[in-house]
Amino acid sequence: MTDDILTRARTLSGYDDVSRIRQSQDHDWVLDLVPEPPSTVADLGCGTGALLDAALARWPGVVRAVGIDGNERRVREAGVRLAGRAELLTGDLLRLPPLDDRFDVAFMTSVLHWLHPDEDRAFAWTAAHLAPGGTFVLTTHHPLTDARGFGGEDVVARDALAALGYDDSLAGIVPMGVRARPAQPVRALLARHFTVTAVEERQVPVRAESAERYRDFHASTFGTYFSRLVPPDRQEDFFEAVGRAAARRGAEHGEVYGITVRAWRATPLT
Ligand SMILES: C[S@@+](CC[C@H](N)C(=O)[O-])C[C@H]1O[C@@H](n2cnc3c(N)ncnc32)[C@H](O)[C@@H]1O
Numbered sequence: 536m537t538d539d540i541l542t543r544a545r546t547l548s549g550y551d552d553v554s555r556i557r558q559s560q561d562h563d564w565v566l567d568l569v570p571e572p573p574s575t576v577a578d579l580g581c582g583t584g585a586l587l588d589a590a591l592a593r594w595p596g597v598v599r600a601v602g603i604d605g606n607e608r609r610v611r612e613a614g615v616r617l618a619g620r621a622e623l624l625t626g627d628l629l630r631l632p633p634l635d636d637r638f639d640v641a642f643m644t645s646v647l648h649w650l651h652p653d654e655d656r657a658f659a660w661t662a663a664h665l666a667p668g669g670t671f672v673l674t675t676h677h678p679l680t681d682a683r684g685f686g687g688e689d690v691v692a693r694d695a696l697a698a699l700g701y702d703d704s705l706a707g708i709v710p711m712g713v714r715a716r717p718a719q720p721v722r723a724l725l726a727r728h729f730t731v732t733a734v735e736e737r738q739v740p741v742r743a744e745s746a747e748r749y750r751d752f753h754a755s756t757f758g759t760y761f762s763r764l765v766p767p768d769r770q771e772d773f774f775e776a777v778g779r780a781a782a783r784r785g786a787e788h789g790e791v792y793g794i795t796v797r798a799w800r801a802t803p804l805t
Contacts, residue, residue, distance in 0.1 A: 547606050556743050558756075561644055561674050565586065566593055572594045574598050578600075579657065579661065580605075580644070580649070581609075586644060588616055599636070600622070605627050610624070630656075633660075640672065641661050654716075658727065662729060665802075671803070672798065672799065673798070675715065681712075686712030686792075689710045691784065698780065699769060707764065708760065718734075721799070729801035730804060731799060732802055737795070741790060742789070753777045
């Protein structure tokens with residue numbers, strides 16, 4: 536049974552139904568950047584385990600796969616999907632304890648903006664848990680931003696807030712356009728722990744076939760991050776307004792918004 540919209544937002548459930556709109560499009564791209572078949576892999580912010588699943592299918596020689604995510608429900612879903620083929624841990628990427636493992640490959644896809652402004656902590660942990668010469672592949676999102684730093688999902692949330700008659704300044708939260716750092720600052724953060732060996736970029740239109748589908752995507756991906764800006768009794772209205780705002784943007788521009796996605800390959804400093 537599908538969760539109602541408020542449960543979806545509270546627990547980030549339903550991700551597999553909607554992640555094709557953005558995140559899961561990157562998985563093959565990310566695997567293609569790994570130079571040779573690894574024996575051990577870690578996926579940091581593994582979500583529901585789809586990338587690890589694809590990695591295990593591609594590389595039958597993987598003997599150890601570890602997925603870590605901060606959301607318990609997603610970790611449970613990943614456990615069902617990967618059934619004994621991977622070790623799944625619930626943990627905050629900004630406060631991970633040291634592990635004994637040194638991985639050949641670590642992934643972090645569509646996660647970095649959630650770690651702002653403490654990305655360095657996660658990068659330090661990752662570099663320390665890669666084997667010498669190991670590979671880190673991550674994706675980063677780079678929405679076009681306006682002069683006030685709003686971009687990507689911010690614009691949809693702001694439309695929804697305005698439509699409901701609320702302040703649309705996003706005061707009280709860090710806009711996605713700020714969380715998602717431009718390429719140069721990401722490179723500088725990586726350079727503290729890694730040598731970057733490849734960067735690729737794609738222009739990606741974010742679009743959904745209906746207002747309902749975009750509403751669900753927003754709730755499963757952004758949870759209550761934006762909806763907290765409206766009172767508890769207007770939560771449902773907010774998600775409906777997000778769907779309508781996205782549909783209107785889609786009809787006007789052919790996409791809800793465009794975003795540059797970068798895939799980075801890096802190896803730890805020696
Ligand atoms: C957009 S999803 C990406 C999931 C998956 N990597 C993918 O490509 O489909 C972002 C994931 O990062 C996780 N996440 C965000 N901040 C986190 C943190 N501080 N510690 C652990 N996981 C975190 C979320 O729970 C969520 O599953």
